[in-house]
Amino acid sequence: MSFELPKLQYAYDALEPVIDARTMEIHHTKHHGAYTTNLNAAIQGTELEGQSIEELMAGISKASVAVRNNGGGYYNHCLFWEVMTPGGAKAPKGELEKAINDSFGSFDKFKEAFTKAAATRFGSGWAWLVKQGDSLVVSSTPNQDNPLMDVAEVQGTPILGLDVWEHAYYLNYQNRRPDYISSFYDVINWDEVAKRFKG
């Protein structure tokens, strides 16, 4: 069994103007495609072959650097495509909204924390909204690490992630990462985030 590059549930230009079609296509086919190919190569013929991506993440401290980097890259981008959608709801509802209010004080306070985590991650990495039991926290990870990894500083179930590698925004925003982050809120798929929150 090997991992496959997932198909997107929307067209490459569906998230414009927040994310341009060219960025989406290169990001999906080239970057995510390479992580997929390299992950399969890194586990082929090893005892890790056959493990689910979640199992790989949970035991990543015992795996090679190639599995950590490419397995993380594979998982993170799968999540990233799913937590975005064209014309999504502007804010979370129901239980997720309540959990966000309980954990951060308000939706605006959550946005402030998430924006800061994404903006201040120096170099390449990700910002996360992480479920820990019934509560939520915001964190960030370097490179392709994520909160499922047993090496992460903040561990839990990621329910929303934002890629802040420069490849995620450079063609459209260049050095203006803050503009990319603030635009991202327009394409969040809060139904999918709520689904991941329920587990």
Next chain:
Amino acid sequence: MSFELPALPYAKNALEPYISEKTLDFHYGKHHNAYVTNLNNLVPGTEFENADLETIVKKAEGGIFNNGAQVWNHTFYFFQFSATPVTEPTGALKAAIDASFGSFDAFKEAFSKAAATLFGSGWAWLVKDAAGKLSIVQTSNAACPLRDGLTPLMTCDVWEHAYYLDKQNLRPKYIEDFFKVLDWKVVESRF
């Protein structure tokens, strides 16, 4: 002390088509410039208020280190290019490269591999140690070999911002073109 963005020793379009004017506009005009501005905003009132850049690179932590080292790294990077580069080392530097790597081609291959495989944001470096021996090192994010007591001779910025407008995901193509504008006369002067 207050730090300044040094003027480039060539025109913004001088490295075309290998490094585009647009890339230099952003890389030098926005990124390098922002590191200078951030550093100047961060140092007042700290123990580094009167420190020179090398001291900051060697001793600082956190935001002061990140911005200070990125100022140093980028100045070092931009000043090694030329529109009319000497494209191969000569003399004592050539002898040292042959001694350490076997040949200039073998060095280029090893350096290109180091630059291509650095995962995430960072730098590949040709450095000289205290005994005069040459080696290739990779550093992540802002990290600089000066801090490890090594003498940097040349460097390749492999943050995606260094090549994404020109080459997108094709980092190896950027590294290949990097060597076409790298001036070994500058590298020799550092050796």
